[in-house]
Amino acid sequence: MKFRRFAVDASKFNLIDKVLNSSHGNSFRPQAGKAIPDMCVMEAASWVTGRESKTDHPECTDGHLTSFCISMNDALSEGSWFDEEKRVYVSADELRAKYLKPLIPAIINTRLIVHYVSPEEKAKGYLPGTVIDIPRSEQTTTLLNQLMNTHHSWMDELRHQSLDVVEQKLTERTDRIRALAKSMKQDIADYRVAQGWSRPRPTTLLEDLADQEACEVIFAQKMPVTESVPS
Secondary structure (H helix, E strand, O other): OEEEOOOOOHHHHOOHHHOEOOOOOOOEEEEOOEEEEOEOHHHHHHHHHOOOOOOOOOOOOOHHHHHHHHHHHHHOOOOEEEEOOOOEEEEHHHHHHHHHHHHHHHHOOOOEEEEEOOHHHHHOOOOOOOEEOOOOOHHHHHHHHHHHHOHHHHHHHOOOOOHHHHHHHHHHHHHHHHHHHHHHHHHHHHHHHHOOOOOOOOOHHHHHOOOHHHHHHHHHOOOOOEEEOOO
């Protein structure tokens, strides 16, 4: 059995700083000689993986993570905040690029999707495109509940706050989402081992995906699109 492995296109990833928006693709801005549509963070995640049509619910990302990221994206609305130190206004789009863009490499591959099955596996009910239901670990459940319990109150707390407070809350929220995504990836790795679909392996790659610099190294190494069970 083989599973889909979504990789980030580095050239696209480097272009999305100026197009992250709350408009969900209703307008276009020229970037590097190309007309790239404005995108919310999840549309950008779909676009940079380059493996599906434009959507704000990409199949490569767990549905809860998608919901949390869209809420963060839209909570910023179209406002701006004054930076007292630099004496300039910081726009919502700049905050999206600073805090939401680095989340994209962390939240992809948080679902296990079948890519190829043998005739024997097909007879057992596995089909290409099937999303495997992964049991959640206690850690994943705890992190998920923490985010869900503060889902609406967190967005309300952003309103009428200073830039320092907004950035502090964005940092805390993105850290929690990154931790949840990492835990989900570990659940997937553990489940694959338990099912005999892969061998135990270090989780360094899963951890490094949350770090932008490490991710750029991984891009250069051309991550495989699919992973198969070792022979």
